[in-house]
Amino acid sequence: MEGGCAGASVFPLFDAPVTCYIPRMPNNTDVAVYALTRQGLILANRLAIELGGTVFAARRIAEGAGVQPFDSLPELVAENFLRFSGHVFVAAAGIVVRCIAPHLAGKDRDPAVVCLDQEGRFAVSLLSGHLGGANDLAVRCARVAGGQPVVTTATDSAGLPSLDVLAASRELEIGNLDRVKVVNGALLDKQPVQVYDPEACLGLAKDALFLPVNHQNDWQIGEPGVWVSWKEDCPDPEALRLYPRVLMLGVGCRRGVGRDEIYSHVVNVFEAAGLSLRSVAGLGSVDVKADEAGLLEAAADLGVEPVFFAKERLDAVDAPNPSGTVMRRMGIGSVSEAAAILLSKGGSLLVEKTKTRTVTLAVARRK
Template sequence: MSESIAFYALTVSGFELAGQLAAELGGTVYVLRRHAGETGAHPFDSLPELVTETFSRHPAHVFVAAAGIVVRCIAPHLRDKAHDPAVVCLDQDGRFAVSLLSGHLGGANDLARRCAGVTGGRPVITTATDCAGVPSLDVLAAECDMAIGNRDRVKVVNGALLDHRKVQVYDPGNRLGLAGDGQFVTVAGADGWRTGEPGVWVSVYDDCPDADALWLFPKELMIGVGCRLGVEVDEILSHVRTVFDEYGLSMDAVGGMGTVEAKREEAGLLEAAEVLGVKPTFYSTEQLETVSVPNPSGAVFARMGVSSVCEAAALLLSEGGELLVEKVKTPTVTLAVARRK
């Protein structure tokens, strides 16, 4: 985030403060044109017009300006807490750094603390869980690299914690680190789950017995993919979805995609990775050949110079994990799934 923070100033003193913050935290400074001079800051004439251009460009925004001005500028561009960037507002002297928008998911609470650390001021945090000193499940999920399957249930669980109600948790492996926390009750599985009561279900499978629970999916599933030249993205994604449905796995739990180096320019594969929200990893044939796989192929070796692409790539990405799905193929795509250790 640090290099992408946008800092905005409307006055001379605000410009000095924005420059100080940018020097410490990294980012881009925007200043009212008459104060820009030869400093290298980006000049602007209208803050509302500038914010229209920059709001979706930067994941974080720090305004040295009155909160009312900031609210009016950002209001037309707000979507929801899953998409809005972090917004922090500081007074001209840096005495207060107010987390104004996207305190949790966007990171504004942390950014406000960092800004206050630079100015010697006080961070102003108003999110209820922070004020009450209880964990916020959306923040905890992000810290633990988990996808949220039904974001609307976050407020239900957080609300229960704020009301000092116990929250049941199914989390084999204790990925969230909540075992032993008195605010939570550990549940071993579906048999002990109490439908209708607030709860959190952590799994790489689509196996939660309660539609009203908060579903969290650890991004532990590494997919290895092989494909024919010129295969379309829809063919790849259709095969992935079919296999995941057959094995009861959640697409939200996909954490990586691996394949052979020769596929680095394969458009359909690159598009599939983008849709899945992962960055593809490309392995040399020498790297793939070091992996022992259950289904080596002579035909693949003759064509690619390696006896396995999808199984070997999935296992390499899993860093010593377990192969959950051995090679499943169509005429154009092969797929294997491993779970990161």
């Protein structure tokens, strides 16, 4: 594979859905901060200013611009839990646990939850420390409050890297979330962890905790390991699979073609080429297709926002397989190949134009 490397998306791959996980990190406008006491409200306001969050305070103490009052914390949490990717409570941990418990869905879906005492002495990462970003959020809160972050995830307390955090930092999708704990457990037990990563997406080649596997045939089946690839080429069902999102689709289609025809062609081409739908990072076409419902729906199923190029930009690309039919109908030689190349910023075509009666597709790898 060529050198170089680039969040849950659900891909209905063949007959069974395949879920991939993009670790989520709260941003500066997506944090709710809660206060139950007057002293806690002072700290909550400081946190909200630094985090860019929204302050919610018990009605009896709510005062000041921007503070939203509430009467029942459990009811408010029920309303807010999935609205915000980060929740910071200036409250006792027991209260917080009772409020969030009914809404927990899983580590791949739960938002980050941090709680602080009203003095700001401790900022405890309570929920979704890695995938949700609560560990990082606790550190940020402690910095604002002048207190101590409390992080209890095993890899962090042992000073070891966690593979879900590494995946987040490298913009890699996790294909099988359940294997993260296996690899992290091996690191904690000081077992060697093999890594197949020919494009150095994880950057672990010089890390003594990991054993680089340079050739697929050298992989030890059943031993703890991480397989990084934009292909469906992992031979070991026990390996943690990570996918760089670097594959760009160029799509052309006839007017009125349905989502199923477009999506099925993508699936068939990817299966034949051994590529992973988990690594799809973009879809491009010509701007006259910007209102094509089937194309928009197929892009949504693939978890990407479509990009539409003007004819002049597409016509300037030296596509390897220009079409006389496309030239007669649209005045340009290529849609699918040209769009894939543009979207990949000049990357190489992995799959040249393939077509059905109604759909054309090309796949390029982003540089």
